[in-house]
Amino acid sequence: MKLRRRLALLCLAAALAGCAEEAPRQKPRGQGGAPAYGDALVTGSIGEPSTLIPLLASDSASFDIAGLVYNGLVRYDKNLNLEGDLAKSWEVSPDGLDITFHLRRGVKWHDGHEFTSRDVLYTYRVTVDPKTPTAYSEDFKQVQSAQAVDAYTFRVRYAKPFAPALASWGMFMLPAHLLEGKEVTKSPLARHPVGTGPYVFKEWIPGQKLTLAANPDYYEGAPYLARYVYRIIPDASTMYMELKAGGVDMMGLSPVQYQRQTNTPEFLARFNKYRYPASAYTYLGYNLQLPLFQDRRVRQAITCAINKEEIVQGVLLGMGKVAHGPYKPGTWAYKEVVPDPGYDPARAAALLKEAGFVMGKDGILAKDGKPLSFTIMTNQGNDQRAKCVQIIQRRLKKVGIDVKVRVMEWSSFLTNFIDKGKFDAVLLGWTISQDPDQYDIWHSSKTEPKELNFIHFKNPEMDRLLVEGRGTFDVEKRRACYYKIQDILAVEQPYTFLYVPDALPAVSSRFRGIEPAPAGIMHNLIKWYVPKQEQTRD
């Protein structure tokens, strides 16, 4: 499940993203030691990057690497506020139509060329070029004109104010001097990228590893860690053993590993564990084209019948938070208190009775002789979702709803069921984007096949708020819109929002300078260091 993030640059951060209030449970061990240059961070990845031209990539592994090699004009800081990256500053015109970026001077590409507005203009043009097979042109379609005013000033004009626009310029900048006039799909940069970022690409051994080296000329200063090695280890249990054997320095743990397998003194001495909410949530979505689910009371009743806390305990061993809406706890758009029904089986029974269902002899509710029965579908290969469905099935059985479960291979699931609207309910997840605009998921115009409002949620008030929320740059006004949106979702229950899981990374304790923040732990990678006497990798 991937909800494309607003900002490609955040893919890396989002993988380990977190929240301020949830500081790590364990106090970091292995304190002290002066910052020193050297050593290498070895991480593992299940998947191999597909291409290192981020414009053409759609997998998280590609963005893990691209995030260290490239920069955008803007980025999210550790508290998830936008800040300048390659742009030192920017101005939005009072009417909200023009954005002017003032670029940082003296930033060098890894091959020594200077970064200028020509690169920005090229990156924009290649993104919207109809011949470029990219998935990211949508945000830039709203651009009316783009112009390199001088070498260090870049201006874009929009047809109407578009709040997610600013964040969209976090897109990674590509080197014009190496790409202009060439076919971007056949460029050697896909295997050997040249960027402006803190790490310089060194080598890629297919199927085995990628190696990056610290960029001594990085505009924010050279990173302490001399190398970053990205090993491809397709099996999660193998990766865990590599972690214990010292073959990798960092990996995201599963709840079982975090809770049950890593609390030995030996492990805790060698690793620091971190814990904070991930940028994702899991939900149960209803097909609102079916008469059964068009009745709001049925949806509310199902939410009342499900004990979300029990799911968090059972599936995540407590390593997560109950969700009430589509935003991450602790972010500015998140509303703490919403009129969510909560766990209340008695109310579930009352709501269903009100909706006209009567208990049958077999313990299943029925209306006009038709039993209250539906199928929950989910995708294969996700153990947490499979467990979740079983818990829900049992809870709903208790209030008299018969649930069948069907687990499908991902691509058949999408093509044969989601796209054709042939499902009752689905258990899936979304990645939470940094910008709170969720027009694509909830707006009534987004219900065509392959669009994301596949449950066909249609609510005029919601539509209005979604348009209003993306049409202004004023954070307070936007917050008001998104608060109301969360209230509507809590009452309407088009989804039963289930949980936001925790990200649970473990990092070798020889690494210092790690600073957990709402954006996770990777946001200050260039400040991580290993004291001289503890350096182990040359």
Next chain:
Amino acid sequence: MANYLLKRVLMLFPLLIGITLITFTVIHLAPGEPVEMQTAMSPKVSAASRARLREFYGLDKPLHVQYGLWLSHLARFDFGRSFAPDNRQVTDKIVERIPITISLNVIALILEFGLAIPIGILAAVHRDTLLDRGISVFVFLGFAVPTFWLALLCMYFFGVKLSWLPISGIHSLGSERLPALARYWDVAKHLLLPVAIATFGSLAGLSRYMRSTMLEVLSQDYITTARAKGVRERAVIYKHALKNALLPVITLLGFSLPGLIGGSVIFETIFAIPGMGQLFYQGVMSRDYPLVMGILVIGAGLTLLGNLLADFCYAFADPRIRHGRG
């Protein structure tokens, strides 16, 4: 003879085309397509950019046109470019993964035959003794234990607990800076576990086969004759019986040749070995048609070639076949 050869070679072409036609149809029958896998459930993708991607890959053309195009490229030995976002030549992707798969398979095959044959002979000669039963238990244990489970146990024991062997991959970090000999030793250490476990798992079939053919030969009259005229038991077994018992085993060896380029997905995934099995699996899961077709064509080609070689050998040994009367 020449006539027979020509006929057999000419037969290969319609066969190969038939195979590609069927595989092409089957892979396109699977729901979803490459564009789907890259863009599904992504809010940033409009219908227009999806259409653009489909056009880029030529998926907007009717199926028979796509097949025709692919076939005409193939005739020029061009497997096309992968539908993955990297858009690389399929040949490059295959070539970088074939060496490790072939070396692993060849080593495992040599070990398998080298161990299974003596084991089979031993079991046959000491039929129904404790040794025979012990061997049976041992090889069937290898056959029955799920290899991925055994692999994980061994990795934990030798890699994490004892730290004797590396856990996964085929090189240690920084091994490129070692002298040549140390580098080979490094690779050997990495391959030890995968090869040993693969071999252990495959001993049963071949050794049982060897045992039964050996028993069959040993019960024949000429063996009794040999023993009756006083030939030493060693000579009876290794000179008279073994030669005949080995013949069917050599046929088996012929059959396993096409398998050399295939890798086991589970095995490669657990040991993080970048081989053909993983490549093919990823190709299928992401509906990377040119890659899947490329691997299948090479596999089919090798299988046909293997069969052809086997037929030639038969023809050479058996006049009835080459004269078309068998």
